[in-house]
Amino acid sequence: MTVRSLAALRWSVALSALLGVVVVAAVGVGPVPIAPATTVAILGSLVGVVDPATLAPSERLIIAEIRLPRVLLAGLVGIALATAGAVMQGFFRNPLADPSIIGVSSGAAVGAVAVIVVGVSLPWGLGLQAAAFTAAVATGFTVYLIARRGGRTPVATLLLAGVAIQAFLGAVISFMTLLSGWDMRRVLYWLMGHLGGTGWGDLSAIAVVVPVLVTATYLHAHALNVLTLGEPSAQAVGIAVERTKQRLLVLASVLTAVAVAVTGVIGFVGLIVPHGMRLVVGADHRVLLPTSALAGASFLIIADAIARSAAAELPVGIVTAAVGAPFFLYLLRREGAVEL
Amino acid sequence: MTTLALDGLSVLRGETTALQGVSATASAGEFIGLIGPNGAGKTTLLRTIQGTLAPTAGSVQIDAVPLGARSTRAIAQQVATVPQAPAMEFSFPVRSVVEMGRTPYRRPLRPWRGHRSDAAAVDAALERADLQALAERPIRSLSGGQQQRVIIARALAQQTPIILLDEPTANLDIAYQVDTLNLVGGLVAEGRLAVAAIHDLNLAAQYCDRLWLLDGGRLIADGPPATVLTRETLRAVYGANTVVSQHPVTGATYVTAVADTASDDPLARVHVVGGGGTTAGILHLLDAAGYEVTTGVLHEGDTDTAVARQLGIEPITVDPYTPIGAAAARRARSAVEAADVCIIGDIEVGSGNLPNLQILEAAPAVISTAERPFTERNFAGAPAARVWEGLSDRIIRADPPGLIGAVETVTRDRSL
Numbered sequence: 001m002t003v004r005s006l007a008a009l010r011w012s013v014a015l016s017a018l019l020g021v022v023v024v025a026a027v028g029v030g031p032v033p034i035a036p037a038t039t040v041a042i043l044g045s046l047v048g049v050v051d052p053a054t055l056a057p058s059e060r061l062i063i064a065e066i067r068l069p070r071v072l073l074a075g076l077v078g079i080a081l082a083t084a085g086a087v088m089q090g091f092f093r094n095p096l097a098d099p100s101i102i103g104v105s106s107g108a109a110v111g112a113v114a115v116i117v118v119g120v121s122l123p124w125g126l127g128l129q130a131a132a133f134t135a136a137v138a139t140g141f142t143v144y145l146i147a148r149r150g151g152r153t154p155v156a157t158l159l160l161a162g163v164a165i166q167a168f169l170g171a172v173i174s175f176m177t178l179l180s181g182w183d184m185r186r187v188l189y190w191l192m193g194h195l196g197g198t199g200w201g202d203l204s205a206i207a208v209v210v211p212v213l214v215t216a217t218y219l220h221a222h223a224l225n226v227l228t229l230g231e232p233s234a235q236a237v238g239i240a241v242e243r244t245k246q247r248l249l250v251l252a253s254v255l256t257a258v259a260v261a262v263t264g265v266i267g268f269v270g271l272i273v274p275h276g277m278r279l280v281v282g283a284d285h286r287v288l289l290p291t292s293a294l295a296g297a298s299f300l301i302i303a304d305a306i307a308r309s310a311a312a313e314l315p316v317g318i319v320t321a322a323v324g325a326p327f328f329l330y331l332l333r334r335e336g337a338v339e340l
Numbered sequence: 341m342t343t344l345a346l347d348g349l350s351v352l353r354g355e356t357t358a359l360q361g362v363s364a365t366a367s368a369g370e371f372i373g374l375i376g377p378n379g380a381g382k383t384t385l386l387r388t389i390q391g392t393l394a395p396t397a398g399s400v401q402i403d404a405v406p407l408g409a410r411s412t413r414a415i416a417q418q419v420a421t422v423p424q425a426p427a428m429e430f431s432f433p434v435r436s437v438v439e440m441g442r443t444p445y446r447r448p449l450r451p452w453r454g455h456r457s458d459a460a461a462v463d464a465a466l467e468r469a470d471l472q473a474l475a476e477r478p479i480r481s482l483s484g485g486q487q488q489r490v491i492i493a494r495a496l497a498q499q500t501p502i503i504l505l506d507e508p509t510a511n512l513d514i515a516y517q518v519d520t521l522n523l524v525g526g527l528v529a530e531g532r533l534a535v536a537a538i539h540d541l542n543l544a545a546q547y548c549d550r551l552w553l554l555d556g557g558r559l560i561a562d563g564p565p566a567t568v569l570t571r572e573t574l575r576a577v578y579g580a581n582t583v584v585s586q587h588p589v590t591g592a593t594y595v596t597a598v599a600d601t602a603s604d605d606p607l608a609r610v611h612v613v614g615g616g617g618t619t620a621g622i623l624h625l626l627d628a629a630g631y632e633v634t635t636g637v638l639h640e641g642d643t644d645t646a647v648a649r650q651l652g653i654e655p656i657t658v659d660p661y662t663p664i665g666a667a668a669a670r671r672a673r674s675a676v677e678a679a680d681v682c683i684i685g686d687i688e689v690g691s692g693n694l695p696n697l698q699i700l701e702a703a704p705a706v707i708s709t710a711e712r713p714f715t716e717r718n719f720a721g722a723p724a725a726r727v728w729e730g731l732s733d734r735i736i737r738a739d740p741p742g743l744i745g746a747v748e749t750v751t752r753d754r755s756l
Contacts, residue, residue, distance in 0.1 A: 090430070093427055093429040093430070094429065095429070225440060226440050228429060229437065230427035232387065232390075232392055232421070232423050233426050233427070233491075235390065235412060235416075236390050236392070236416060236419075236420060236423065236495075237416050237441055237443040237444060237494070238413040238414075238416025238444030239412065239443060240411070240412045240413075278430070282432070282433070283430035284436060
């Protein structure tokens with residue numbers, strides 16, 4: 001085992017432990033506070049290690065049916081966004097790239113807002129999520145096609161095409177929001193990102209898709225490392241550049257789309273978490289991808305716990321931005337001193 | 341033994357033809373310098389050999405197998421590239437960057453799997469490039485020259501028979517330039533084939549066995565430096581006036597750009613009066629520029645005498661420490677008369693070499709490269725002063741860099 005793979009393992013174990021603590025703590029937080037010991041016992045009972053008869057049924061119900069699915073969803077979305085962000089930053093060789101850089105989130109928002117405003121009468125929830133997901137993937141694909149020229153997709157063109165499409169879709173969203181009338185509150189709530197009202201049903205798709213895609217992304221960690229030294233370099237050491245780029249774009253975009261479709265646009269997680277982890281563990285994606293995923297999960301669970309604890313429940317997007325932006329500024333100021 | 345064959349290679353980039361009908365072959369143990377003006381297609385050619393660009397016509401063949409028939413991975417086991425400006429937005433430790441050179445031997449989708457041979461190749465490459473001490477440093481904390489070495493080490497770790505380098509010496513200071521090219525030269529000596537785009541013609545001539553001269557996407561010349569770097573070719577391709585000589589120390593073909601006072605007439609005959617090493621550089625310059633040069637009277641054992649003989653010019657000489665006799669003076673005078681122009685160096689004049697001044701009275705034109713006024717150099721008193729006085733209205737002054745220009749001006753005026 002090499003020094004660096006050992007480092008990856010050590011960080012992953014430490015961050016997994018942190019994630020465990022965060023899950024237990026977050027499940028205990030809410031209008032009805034539940035002590036950590038009780039929380040652990042209840043979680044144990046859910047997996048059949050502890051006899052449920054010894055526990056208060058109301059507390060067990062709160063955790064099992066309300067808080068746990070919400071915390072797990074936050075974790076999965078955090079994993080998805082942080083992984084997608086790390087991929088995009090490596091892919092664009094730009095530490096300021098984020099998961100929605102090629103317009104995936106804007107596309108999802110257009111899909112979701114259209115459903116809310118037009119009021120498509122599909123089974124509630126699923127219709128909105130499916131529309132958001134479809135629009136997100138279609139947007140990413142459109143940006144890719146716009147940037148493609150003569151069998152190549154220069155990342156600078158891709159980035160600019162993404163920015164332009166985001167601006168255009170932003171106009172569409174604003175226009176639809178104006179027309180939304182009584183639905184405006186719902187539209188804004190969705191746009192700000194939310195985890196409220198999560199049930200086990202919301203988890204079914206994402207719980208399968210995210211682990212699969214994150215694993216697939218991790219298998220490309222070495223290729224991502226090589227790509228950061230430039231595409232001609234990557235090709236010269238035997239990476240089939242265009243094919244690898246396509247795969248990475250699809251993986252990152254679908255991860256983002258899946259997350260955004262369920263929770264709305266949650267900003268900053270995909271930008272800050274990989275950026276911060278890079279300062280701590282270095283640029284090697286074999287370490288960066290798993291640690292970012294774990295840190296992303298913890299970050300979003302904590303942010304959601306804060307959002308739930310406020311007097312009136314806040315959209316989690318407000319918390320991630322409010323906590324994330326100052327932290328990000330701190331990192332920016334610090335960057336001068338650290339060899340990134 | 342690895343062979344590389346370019347067969348009628350053409351590359352279109354957008355509307356412009358980047359390469360047109362380039363055909364050449366090279367084999368293991370050759371160090372090929374790719375030269376040509378900016379935009380000649382050097383980088384395009386290297387990228388086409390690496391397979392990063394697909395040719396629009398023709399093919400690149402390695403061991404008689406066209407690149408198109410190989411995967412990117414298989415090509416990367418045959419050809420490694422040291423690009424001109426690798427991206428460095430993220431800082432990996434040096435060792436990690438060098439490890440990336442093992443990519444073509446990795447099973448794809450196995451992030452951590454490494455072979456013992458990988459580690460050995462990485463260690464060997466680090467040692468070869470003298471980077472062991474820097475192995476754990478982040479690459480962005482290194483100097484430009486060190487970063488360049490890291491990228492070369494990455495190419496070494498690739499263990500390919502063919503190595504391509506795009507301007508490996510650009511932006512490096514002179515010690516790194518020499519280090520880099522010596523490193524590549526060593527690889528070639530071990531039987532690899534290196535193709536390097538090199539901007540500096542003299543470095544290319546010094547280190548490469550063979551030069552490929554590109555101009556406007558065409559291969560203009562292919563051969564040893566001495567046959568490729570000629571005054572005529574360089575004028576045609578670079579539009580520059582140059583003198584091509586042999587470097588006095590390395591013996592390599594040596595190109596010097598001179599002021600552009602082009603004349604295509606056959607070159608004139610020049611007689612040089614020197615001594616004490618005052619005209620050694622001038623003799624080199626004139627010989628390099630292709631003039632027919634005579635010199636004398638010199639003393640045997642003088643630096644200028646040695647230089648003249650080195651250049652294949654037989655000087656008119658007298659024995660050491662003897663005054664110039666009548667016979668030698670007569671021979672020198674006839675050389676002066678036969679010359680189109682005479683050049684006199686920054687020599688000191690005593691009674692022994694006064695004839696050297698007197699013979700110039702027969703010269704049609706005299707160029708002086710003297711730095712000191714004559715009074716400071718005159719140890720022969722009034723007679724010498726009178727001769728100099730007589731010459732003074734015919735003497736044109738020139739410093740060594742402007743000498744060839746002055747000679748061309750004088751000879752052109754005279755031929756009009």
